[in-house]
Amino acid sequence: MQNIGFLNDIHSVGDNATRFKALVALRKLYPQSKIIFFGRRHFMDMFFYSEVIDEFVVIDELGGAFE
Numbered sequence: 001m002q003n004i005g006f007l008n009d010i011h012s013v014g015d016n017a018t019r020f021k022a023l024v025a026l027r028k029l030y031p032q033s034k035i036i037f038f039g040r041r042h043f044m045d046m047f048f049y050s051e052v053i054d055e056f057v058v059i060d061e062l063g064g065a066f067e
Contacts, residue, residue, distance in 0.1 A: 001032050008039040008047075009059065016043050020050070027052040 004026060008019050026035060036055045037047050048056040 001034060002030060003034045003036060004030060005036050005038060007059075008037065008043070011040065013046075016046060020047065020052075023047070023050075023052045 006019075006023060006026070008016065023035065023037070026033075034054045035052060036057060037053045038057045038059050039047060041058045041060045044056055044058065047053050
């Protein structure tokens with residue numbers, strides 16, 4: 001099984017909807033992979049509770065380059 005990390009440091013809902021399509025495509029291409037999504041807390045519900053994300057890492061709490 002592969003791990004795929006997906007970094008999303010976007011703040012707008014429309015741009016995040018586009019990212020979701022990319023995640024669906026990743027899931028179709030790599031169905032056995034673990035997809036780890038790195039994103040903002042306020043978009044967690046939009047991505048985490050879907051069937052395409054296996055793990056959600058909140059980057060707001062990581063600090064550093066993401067702030």
